[in-house]
Amino acid sequence: xxxxxxxxxxxxxxxxxxxxxxxxxxxxxxxxxxxxxxxxxxxxxxxxxxxxxxxxxxxxxxxxxxxxxxxxxxxxxxxxxxxxxxxxxxxxxxxxxxxxxxxxxxxxxxxxxx
Amino acid sequence: xxxxxxxxxxxxxxxxxxxxxxxxxxxxxxxxxxxxxxxxxxxxxxxxxxxxxxxxxxxxxxxxxxxxxxxxxxxxxxxxxxxxxxxxxxxxxxxxxxxxxxxxxxxxxxxx
Numbered sequence: 001x002x003x004x005x006x007x008x009x010x011x012x013x014x015x016x017x018x019x020x021x022x023x024x025x026x027x028x029x030x031x032x033x034x035x036x037x038x039x040x041x042x043x044x045x046x047x048x049x050x051x052x053x054x055x056x057x058x059x060x061x062x063x064x065x066x067x068x069x070x071x072x073x074x075x076x077x078x079x080x081x082x083x084x085x086x087x088x089x090x091x092x093x094x095x096x097x098x099x100x101x102x103x104x105x106x107x108x109x110x111x112x113x114x
Numbered sequence: 115x116x117x118x119x120x121x122x123x124x125x126x127x128x129x130x131x132x133x134x135x136x137x138x139x140x141x142x143x144x145x146x147x148x149x150x151x152x153x154x155x156x157x158x159x160x161x162x163x164x165x166x167x168x169x170x171x172x173x174x175x176x177x178x179x180x181x182x183x184x185x186x187x188x189x190x191x192x193x194x195x196x197x198x199x200x201x202x203x204x205x206x207x208x209x210x211x212x213x214x215x216x217x218x219x220x221x222x223x224x225x226x
Contacts, residue, residue, distance in 0.1 A: 033214075042217070042219070043157075043202070045214070045215060055211055091156055093157075098206075098211075098213045099145070099206045099210075099212065099213075100145070101162070102147055102162050103147075103157075103159060105149075105156035106156055108155075
């Protein structure tokens with residue numbers, strides 16, 4: 001298995017633009033997670049899905065952020081409109097479930113909003 | 115909000131020495147996990163210890179868990195330059211429907 005695949009690896013966009021981050025989890029994993037990492041706030045859980053259903057989105061900063069998981073092999077995190085404070089590394093991870101197993105992380109998307 | 119807090123924030127040692135990192139957490143947990151992150155990379159799962167376990171080993175890694183003190187430690191024995199990375203503890207609340215919450219990590223530097 002190729003692991004968790006995220007795209008793009010790097011994204012530079014102008015303030016106000018829409019940004020879409022993509023994630024392909026490991027086949028057979030039932031849980032998918034989006035995290036954001038910054039120096040100031042560390043790793044923050046944004047949202048996670050079990051069996052394609054959003055379970056906890058309390059970490060999503062505001063309405064500008066949305067996430068979808070239309071099927072078991074694909075998820076997106078969208079920011080519209082983007083702001084400079086959204087600059088961070090966004091990680092996707094997957095696991096057999098949300099509690100009892102370790103998570104496998106993707107390589108992340110480094111987002112810079114100018 | 116962070117559930118786990120690692121200590122120290124940074125640690126510098128020589129190759130061959132042991133490195134010990136500590137983690138404290140606040141609420142009842144289902145399990146505690148340790149992850150490594152090399153610079154510019156994603157996190158890699160190292161070890162999971164369940165709330166009813168007290169110690170676990172994996173190669174040069176030894177993890178302990180003291181639920182009465184709400185703390186854990188990660189020991190890396192005979193460290194190597196390749197162990198240079200950030201190490202994070204993460205916990206899952208003992209409550210259905212929750213996911214891993216990470217601490218801010220310990221940055222380990224191993225010099226040769």
